Amino acid sequence: MVLAVLLAGLGLFTLIVRRELIFKLLALNVASGGASLFLVAMARRAGPGVPILGLEPPPAADPLPQALVLTAIVIHFATLALALVYVIFLTEHRHSQDVRRLEKEEE
Amino acid sequence: MRWLAGAATLSLVGLLLFSSLNLSPSLQAPELETMAGMYGVRNAVAAVVLGARLWDTLFEVLVFAMAMVGVRIALRPLGRAQGAPPVPESHLLSQAARLLWGPIAVFALYLAASGHLGPGGGFPAGAILGSGLLLLALAQGTESLAQRVHEGALERLEYAAVALLLCTGTAIAWAGTKSPSWFVAANLLVGLEVAIGAWVVLHRFVAHRGEL
Amino acid sequence: MPLILASCLTLALAAFALTRRRLLWGVVGVGAHSLALAGVFFLLSAPDVALTEAAIGFGLVTFVYLLAIRRTGKLVVVATPAYPLLYQQGERIQGLEWEILTRLGRHLHRDLELIWTSRAEIAPLLRSGEAQLAAGGVIPRPDEGLPTRPLVPTRLVLVKAGPGRVGAIRGDRGEDHLPAGGQLFPGPEELLQALAQGRIGGAIVDLLRLRNWHLAGRLSGAEVTPVQEDLSFHLVVAPGEEELAHALEEVLGEMEKSGELAELIRRYLA
Numbered sequence: 186m187v188l189a190v191l192l193a194g195l196g197l198f199t200l201i202v203r204r205e206l207i208f209k210l211l212a213l214n215v216a217s218g219g220a221s222l223f224l225v226a227m228a229r230r231a232g233p234g235v236p237i238l239g240l241e242p243p244p245a246a247d248p249l250p251q252a253l254v255l256t257a258i259v260i261h262f263a264t265l266a267l268a269l270v271y272v273i274f275l276t277e278h279r280h281s282q283d284v285r286r287l288e289k290e291e292e
Numbered sequence: 293m294r295w296l297a298g299a300a301t302l303s304l305v306g307l308l309l310f311s312s313l314n315l316s317p318s319l320q321a322p323e324l325e326t327m328a329g330m331y332g333v334r335n336a337v338a339a340v341v342l343g344a345r346l347w348d349t350l351f352e353v354l355v356f357a358m359a360m361v362g363v364r365i366a367l368r369p370l371g372r373a374q375g376a377p378p379v380p381e382s383h384l385l386s387q388a389a390r391l392l393w394g395p396i397a398v399f400a401l402y403l404a405a406s407g408h409l410g411p412g413g414g415f416p417a418g419a420i421l422g423s424g425l426l427l428l429a430l431a432q433g434t435e436s437l438a439q440r441v442h443e444g445a446l447e448r449l450e451y452a453a454v455a456l457l458l459c460t461g462t463a464i465a466w467a468g469t470k471s472p473s474w475f476v477a478a479n480l481l482v483g484l485e486v487a488i489g490a491w492v493v494l495h496r497f498v499a500h501r502g503e504l
Numbered sequence: 505m506p507l508i509l510a511s512c513l514t515l516a517l518a519a520f521a522l523t524r525r526r527l528l529w530g531v532v533g534v535g536a537h538s539l540a541l542a543g544v545f546f547l548l549s550a551p552d553v554a555l556t557e558a559a560i561g562f563g564l565v566t567f568v569y570l571l572a573i574r575r576t577g578k579l580v581v582v583a584t585p586a587y588p589l590l591y592q593q594g595e596r597i598q599g600l601e602w603e604i605l606t607r608l609g610r611h612l613h614r615d616l617e618l619i620w621t622s623r624a625e626i627a628p629l630l631r632s633g634e635a636q637l638a639a640g641g642v643i644p645r646p647d648e649g650l651p652t653r654p655l656v657p658t659r660l661v662l663v664k665a666g667p668g669r670v671g672a673i674r675g676d677r678g679e680d681h682l683p684a685g686g687q688l689f690p691g692p693e694e695l696l697q698a699l700a701q702g703r704i705g706g707a708i709v710d711l712l713r714l715r716n717w718h719l720a721g722r723l724s725g726a727e728v729t730p731v732q733e734d735l736s737f738h739l740v741v742a743p744g745e746e747e748l749a750h751a752l753e754e755v756l757g758e759m760e761k762s763g764e765l766a767e768l769i770r771r772y773l774a
Contacts, residue, residue: 191305191515192514192515192518193304193305193308194301194302194304194305195301195515195518195519195522196518196522197297197300197301197304198297198298198300198301205527207527207530207531207569207572207573208522208527208530210569211521211522211530211531211534211569212522214534214538214561214565215518215521215522215534215537218518218537218538218541218557218561221541221545221553221557222541222544222545222548223308223312225545225548225550225553226548227312228548228550229548229549229550233549234549235411235549235550235551236335236336236337236549236550237334237335237336237337237410237411238334238335238336245336245549246548246549246550248336248337248339248340249340249344249345251337251340251550251552251553252337252340252341252345253345254550254553255337255341255413255415255416255552255553255556256341256348256349256352256415258415258553258556258557258560258561259352259356259415259418259419259486259556259560260352260355260356260359261560262419262490262493262560262564262565262568263355263356263359263360263489264359265565265568266359266360266363266493266497266568267359267362267363267366269497269568269569269572270362270363270366270367271366272572273367273370273500273501273572274366274370276613276615335552337550337552338552403555411551411552411555412552412555413552415552415556416552416555416556416559419555419556419559419560419563419564420555420559422559422560422563422564423559423563423564426563426564426567490564493564493568494564494567494568497568497571497572498571501571501572
C-alpha cells in the first residue's frame with residue numbers, strides 16, 4: 186500500500202518536473218501503475234485468497250477492484266499509443282519534444 | 293516548478309496514506325459464491341468484468357477501438373518511413389519465434405476460452421496474443437508479416453468483433469445468469485479485439501517509423 | 505517477505521528509470537518496472553491482472569515506446585565557442601558548424617541541444633555517451649571518436665610576444681606541441697589574457713583563434729611561426745555512434761555536391 190502511494194507520488198513528481206514529453210508519458214506510466222497497485226492492495230485487504238472459486242480457502246481478495254484494474258491496463262496501452270502518435274507528430278513538425286520550447290514557439 | 297511538484301506530490305501522498313490508514317481494519321470478505329455463482333462461473337473477476345460491470349467493459353472495449361481508429365488516422369499524414377533498414381538475420385530469434393508462436397497462440401486461446409473458470413479472460417489473452425505477434429514481427433520483419441494480412445479485412449474483422457461483442461453483451465444482460473457459454477464467446481471476442489488492436493499499433497508504428 | 509522484496513525492486517526500478525537522462529534507459533527501466541509490478545500483482549493474489557500487466561506493460565508498451573523514441577531522442581552537442589564556426593550572439597546560436605548541425609537535425613528529425621563546455625571536457629563527454637557530437641573548432645586528436653571529413657583547413661602556430669613560458673589550451677592539439685615547462689589554460693580567453701598581461705611569453709593556437717585575437721585588436725606586434733601544418737577543423741561524432749557519423753557524412757556530402765557548403769564557408773569565413 187505504501188509502495189503504491191510512493192509510486193504514484195514519484196510518477197506525479199516526474200510528470201511535473203521533466204520537460205521531455207516522452208519522459209512525461211513514462212512518468213504517467215509509473216503513476217498509473219501506482220494507482221493500479223493501490224486498488225489491488227485494497228482488494229487484498231478482504232482476504233489473501235485468489236478470487237476464484239474452489240482454488241483456495243475462502244476469505245478471498247475482492248474481485249471488483251481487480252476487474253477495474255484489468256480494463257484500466259488495457260485502456261492505458263491504447264491511450265498511450267495514441268499519445269505517442271501525437272508526440273511523434275510534434276517531433277516531426279516542430280523538431281522538439283521539450284515542452285518549454287514548444288510553448289515558446291507557440292507564442 | 294520543482295516546489296509546486298514537490299507540494300503536489302506530498303499532498304497526494306499524505307492524502308492517500310491518511311485515507312488508507314483510516315480504513316476500517318476489517319473489510320467484509322466478498323461472497324464469492326454469490327458473485328460468481330450468480331453467473332455460473334468460477335472466476336469471480338470474470339463475473340465482475342462480464343457480469344456485474346458488463347456495460348463498463350463493453351464501452352471500454354469501444355474506447356480501445358476508438359483509440360486504434362485514432363492511431364490509424366493520426367499517423368496517416370506523417371508519411372511512410374523511407375528505406376526501412378533490412379531486418380538483421382538472427383537465426384536464434386527466428387527459430388525461437390517459429391517454435392514459440394504456436395504455443396503462445398494456443399495459450400492465448402486457452403486463456404480466453406477458460407477465462408470464466410480460472411485465471412485468464414479476454415484481456416490477458418489478447419495481450420499475450422499481441423505479444424506473440426510482436427515476437428513474430430521482430431523475427432520476420434513487420435512489413436513481410438503485414439503482406440500476408442489483408443489490411444481491409446482485418447479492419448472489418450475488428451469492427452465486426454466490436455459489434456458482435458455488443459450483441460453478446462446484450463445477450464448476457466438478457467439471458468443473464470447461468471449461461472457461461474456467453475462468457476466464452478465474449479472473452480474470445482475481447483481477446484480478438486485486443487490482439488487486433490495491438491497488431492494495428494505495431495504495424496502502424498513500424499510503417500511510419502521504420503523497423504526496429 | 506517476497507512481497508516486500510518485489511515491492512522494493514519495483515520502486516527502485518521506477519526511480520532508476522525516471523531519473524535517467526537518456527530516453528532509452530528510461531524506457532528500458534520502465535519496462536523492467538512493469539515486469540516487477542506484475543510480480544507484485546501476482547503476490548497480491550491477482551493473477552488476472554498480473555498476466556495482463558506482464559504482457560502489455562513489459563511487451564507491447566516497451567516496444568511502442570522504443571519505436572516512438574527511435575528518432576526523437578535529443579542530439580546533444582558539446583562545443584567550445586569558436587567565432588565564425590560556432591558562437592552565440594545574444595539568444596541566437598550561429599556559425600558555419602551550426603548550419604551543418606541544424607541541417608543534420610532536420611535530416612534525422614531530432615532536436616539539437618547545445619552545451620557549452622571547455623575543450624578538455626569534450627573527449628570525456630563523448631566517451632561517456634552524454635553527448636553525441638562535438639563542435640566549435642575542434643581539431644580532433646586521434647582517440648577522440650569519429651571525425652567527419654575536414655571542414656576548414658587550418659594550422660597550429662606559435663605566437664611569440666615576449667620572453668617566458670609558452671601556453672596552450674588544455675585538451676587542444678596545441679597541448680601536444682607544448683615544450684617542457686609550458687602552461688595549460690582552460691580556454692582561449694584565459695590564454696589571451698595571460699599573454700596580454702605578459703604572464704606567459706607565447707602561445708600555441710590555431711589560425712582561427714589567432715585571427716580572432718587580431719581582429720579584436722587585442723594582440724599586436726607578435727611574431728608568428730608555424731608549428732604544424734595540414735590540420736583542419738572537423739565535427740566529431742562520439743565513438744560507437746557509427747550510424748550518426750554515417751548520417752552526418754551523408755548530409756555533408758549532399759551539401760558539398762550542391763555547392764551549399766562552399767557557399768556557407770565563403771559567407772562565414774570570407
